[in-house]
Amino acid sequence: MYRIILIFILLWPLIGEARNYTISGTIYDQSTRETLLSAYVTETSSWQKNATNQSGFYSLTLPEGTVNLRISYIGYEEVTKQLTLTCDTLIDFSLPKKETIIGEVVVTAEVPVHEQTLMGKTMIPIEKIMKVPTFVGIPDLMKAITIIPGISLGSEARSDIFVRGGDRGQNLILLDGAKLYNTNHLGGFVSLFNTDIIKQVDVYKSGFPSRYGGRASSVIDITTRDGNREKMTKSVSIGLLSSSATIDGPIGEKLSFVAGLRTTYYDLFTLKSRIDYSRNENGDYFGYTFYDVNAKLTYHISDKHKAFINIFSGKDLNKSKYKQFYTTGFEKSNSAYNIHNTCITLTDRLTLNAKTLWMNSLIFSRYKNSLEDNMSTLYEGKSREDLYKSFTTISEINFQSRIEYYASKNHSLKAGVEASRYYFTPGNSRTKSKETESGYLLDTIVGFSTPFSANEAALYAEDDICFGNNFYANIGLRGVVFTNEGTSYLKAEPRISLRAKFNDYVSLKASYTSMNQFNHVIIINYSFYEKETWITSTKNVPPQEAQQVSMGVFTSAPSIKTEFSIEAYYKKMNNLTEYNPATSADFILPNLDQTIVKGGKGEAYGIEFQAKYATERLTLDAGYVLSWNYRQFEEINNGLRYPFVYDRRHQLSILGSLILGKQYFLNANFSYATGRPFSIPESYVYLYTGSSDRDYYSYYAFSEKNNYRMPDYHRLDVALVKQKISKRGYMQQFSFNVYNIYARQNPISIFFREGKFYQVSLFTIVPTISYSIKF
Structure with missing residues (x-):
């Protein structure tokens, strides 16, 4: 009896204790072998789950014995697998796409919002981007992002976004890890991104993981496709103002590629004016074109190891000419304004073991804008030539290295280093004038004649922690x-970021983030151009700081196919900068104090509501925001706080998609926003300087900055789409879009002249058509 008791005591620590093993691998698209990001692997007995990362990699630590796995992803069939876990196991899964009627709205298998620890994060599948009607009739990423509550466009004519009271330059926009410093084509009507090569977009407006840094307000992380590993595919899209072509496929067994080209044919619409200009003595014309090129080559070294190089180049070319001949001479002018974005990414991703992933990237990014004006005159034998050139650039060489370690079922660690070398030319201007008769000659260079540099290095770590079954946290430090x-x-x-799970359908979330931004963007208006100039922090211009707290309730109701969330936030910003409108310079001077106002403070707070509803034939996504947004500078508005120029008290967006038949479906997007603030004069003042009635000067007197609001902004866009499979099996899509269907004249600006207000509106109703084919 004693021996039995002794054996029982010795074996007691081992009784009921199950050994844990790790199961890991990669999730693929079955037809293309593309990795799937944010796919979920769930153990259905314990409901433990893990989402794939940007490499499509997952890792789950489970007790020894029988496990039941369910693998799910948006728009794909679920796959289940039962296996006996006796050691660390590496297993990959391939998911088949759902077989659907053409045009059917796929009810997604996305993880419910109440089960995501990070609040403020939205994963936007490419299918949703395609559903948002746009002005030019082709999908636009930046326009689609604005359906997220708390994110808004600055104006109808731009693709810049403003997130929770932040400015346009406070958004970290990444293309396969490379920073983009400008996101506009066509002056902002079209964003920089070719949606045909995008795989997934992750948007963060709060709860930022510590691996992201360098911007104060948001993160937009864009991942592009690796290319079809099974067969060659092609697609062509033709819109009213632009077209694109994409090709992807395998090169042997180890390589795959994807390449896309997009351009506009706006110059074709101005061809007649160019011909007239060349034939006639007098006249003028304006020309414009843009292009962007994406090319990505992926080397699949092994199932555990892959590397890729991604190249992006986008350019805008604006030009105008004018000539006028007289009996005694002539006037001629040529102007050009160009924008160029370039980035190159070289990345290596290696799975070291079942729990560890190692990634390294070397990245180059560059943004440049340049302006040139050339004017020549001849009058009664006297000639004069005036040449003006200016440009600004920012270049960055960046290195990143990150380790992801799935330590246990309760811990998932990420740690890494990041280093950047920046080269700035914030402003360089050359003015050259010459007169033949007088011999007058001027040749002046103002600004930064040579680039100067800056360095930024970061070390970070974050831990996804699970405390029991109902409390989760993401804790990080950078x-x-x-x-x-x-x-x-x-x-x-x-x-x-914290998440407390009340039951299977309701969670409470809270987050706190601290961000610093060492590079500032200054917006300078020149003629009808907006020049974005990047400057760096100095001794006199400290980095921008932003701290944000947020809290919300998130719930799902599967029985009625609905998700709902309410989220409150408060953001405090310091050391903000603005362009000094009192200066006459159209570029940044070496003495920054002459061209910027610094030391600004910002405050933004609000409440956001979001609801989603999805059935087999109807999806609805609605968001409403009640918010306040203020700025304060000692040198502006007598040092008093004033509403930010993009302060919108109320904002509402509703996106819907409805199946009309086997081949037709209808997309609609309604947007509403309170009119943004602007300044109007309180009076017109005359100051007499002498005894004569003519000895005076006058000016408009303003009581305070942004003391009035434009009329409210609202519009409804609709798109009727037909999808058809040709006899050869090609997928064709015809789209008829109507932008602003009820012809609302929304103001983009209001100006005051001779005691009256005048409103400037760009568009009323704009119908467009587009066609695409995949083969």
């Missing part, structure tokens, strides 16, 4: 050091 010609800043950025 340390940053920034140096610039003798000036250095050392910053710590704590991040924390």
Whole structure:
């Protein structure tokens, strides 16, 4: 009896204790072998789950024995697998796409919002981007992002976004890890991104993971496709103002590629004016074109190892000419304004073991805008030539290295380093004038004659933690050091996101984030162009700081196919910068104090509501925001706080998609926003300087900045889409879009002249058509 008791005591620590093993691998699209991001692997007995990362990699630590796995992803058939776990196991899964009627709305298998720990994160599948009607009739990423509550466009004519009270330059926009410093084509009517090569978009407006840094307000992380590994595919899209072509496929067994080209044929619409200009003595014309090129080559070294190089180049070319001949001479002018974005990414991703993934990237990014004006005159034998050139650039060489370690079922660690070298030319201007008769000659260079540099390095770590079955956290810390010609800043950025699960359908979330931004964007208006100029932090221009707290309730109701959330936030910003409108310079001077106003403060807070509804034939996505947004500078508005120019008290968006038949479906998007603030004069003042009635000067007197609001903005866009499979099996899509279907004249600006207000509106109703084919 004693022996039995002794054996029982010795074996007791082992009784009921199951050993844990890790099961990991990669999730693929069955038909293309593309990796699937944010696919979920769930163990259905314990409901433990893990989402694939940007490499399509997952890792689950489970007790020894029989496990039941369910693999799911948006628009794909679920796959189940039962296996006996006796050791660490590496297993990949391929998911088949759902077989649907053409045009059917796929009810997604996306993880419910109440089960996501990170609040403020939205994963936008490419299918949703395709559903948002646009002005030019082709899908537009930046326009689609604005359906998310808390994210809005600045104006109808731009693709810049403003997130929870932040400015346009406070958004970290990544294309396969490379930063983009400008996102516009066609002056903002079209964004920079070719949706045909995009795989997934992750948008963060709060709860930022510590691996992201360098911007104060948001993160938009865009991942492109690797290319079809099974067969060659092609697609062509033709819109009213632009077209695109994409090709992807395998090169042997180890390589795959994807390449896309997009351009406009706006110049064709101005061809007649160019011909007339060349034939006639007098006249003028305006020409414009843009293009962007994406090319990505992926080397699948093994099931555990892959590398890729991604190249992006986008350019806008604006030009105008004018000539006028007289009996005694002539006037001629040529102007050109060009924008060029370039980025190159080289990335290596290696699965070290069942729990560890190692990624390294070397990245180059560059943004440049240039302006040139050339004018020549001849009058009664006297000639004069005036030449003006200016440009601004920012270039960055960036290195990143990150380890992802899935330690246990309760811990998932990410840690890494990041280093950047920046080269700035914030403003370089050359003015050259010459007169033949007088011999007058002027040749002046103002601004930064040579680039200057700055350095930024960061070390970060974050941990996804599970405490029991109902409490989850993402805790991270990012340390940053920034140096610039003798000036250095050392910053710590704590991040924390919490989720408390009340039951199977309701969760409470909260987050706190601290962000620093060392590079500032200054917007300068020149003629009808907006020049974006990037400057760096210095001893006199400290980095921007932003701290944000948010809290919300998130719930799902599967029985009525609905999700709902309500989220409140408060953001405080310091060390903001603005262009000084009092200066006459159209570029950044070496003495930054002459061209910018610094030391600004910002405050933004609000409440966001979002609801989603999805059935087999109807999907609805609605969002409403009640928000306040303020700025304060000592040198502006007498040092008093004033509404930010993009302060919108109320914002509402509703996106819907309805199946009309086997081949037809209808997309609609309604947008509403309170009119944005602007300044109007309180009076017109005359100051007499002498005894004569003519000895005076006058000016408009303003009581305060942004003391009035434009009329409210609202419009409804609709798109009727037909999908058809040709006799050869090609997928064709015809789309008829109507932008602003009830012809609302929304103002983009209001100006005051001779005691009256005048409203400027761009568009009323705009119908467009587009066609695409995949083969």
